[in-house]
Amino acid sequence: MNKYEANLAQLKELEVSAYGYELIREVLLPDMLGQDYADMMYWAGKKLARKFPLESREDLPAFFLDAGWGTLTIVHSKKQELEFELEGPLVSNRLKYQKEPCFQLEAGFIAEQIQLMNEQIAESYEQVKKRAGKVVLTVKWDMKDPA
Numbered sequence: 001m002n003k004y005e006a007n008l009a010q011l012k013e014l015e016v017s018a019y020g021y022e023l024i025r026e027v028l029l030p031d032m033l034g035q036d037y038a039d040m041m042y043w044a045g046k047k048l049a050r051k052f053p054l055e056s057r058e059d060l061p062a063f064f065l066d067a068g069w070g071t072l073t074i075v076h077s078k079k080q081e082l083e084f085e086l087e088g089p090l091v092s093n094r095l096k097y098q099k100e101p102c103f104q105l106e107a108g109f110i111a112e113q114i115q116l117m118n119e120q121i122a123e124s125y126e127q128v129k130k131r132a133g134k135v136v137l138t139v140k141w142d143m144k145d146p147a
Contacts, residue, residue, distance in 0.1 A: 012066050018090055021068065025105075026098065038104045045108025053116050057082065060113060069106055075136075080143060084110065086135040095130045103128070103135045114139050121145040 064072040070088030094101040111124035122141040
């Protein structure tokens with residue numbers, strides 16, 4: 001862990017406007033990455049998960065809050081599948097104003113965290129629920145497919 005990563009705990013205490021974050025995420029990155037934006041965000045989420053591994057899936061909601069990604073709730077848990085709901089002001093704003101809102105960063109992050117925890121290949125996908133003002137993130141893994 002480098003000095004900046006070690007300093008991130010202190011950055012949690014700062015409160016800043018979401019404007020700058022949304023400019024980068026919803027304006028700059030889509031322009032720079034073009035049609036690869038969603039795929040790159042998914043892999044970026046996986047990379048972040050490897051840099052910031054969590055102890056258990058119960059730690060995911062706290063990380064999402066700290067990262068400013070929204071309120072994450074575990075909705076369903078099955079043998080080889082987890083379903084989460086993501087809500088919050090930024091989520092609602094994206095759902096309301098973005099033609100095609102993308103939550104692949106969050107999907108990739110969850111997939112990699114579950115993969116690291118289960119030691120099995122995991123993939124995640126999003127379902128945007130505009131009317132409900134939330135996103136459903138589903139992660140699945142195969143117990144016969146070790147990571």
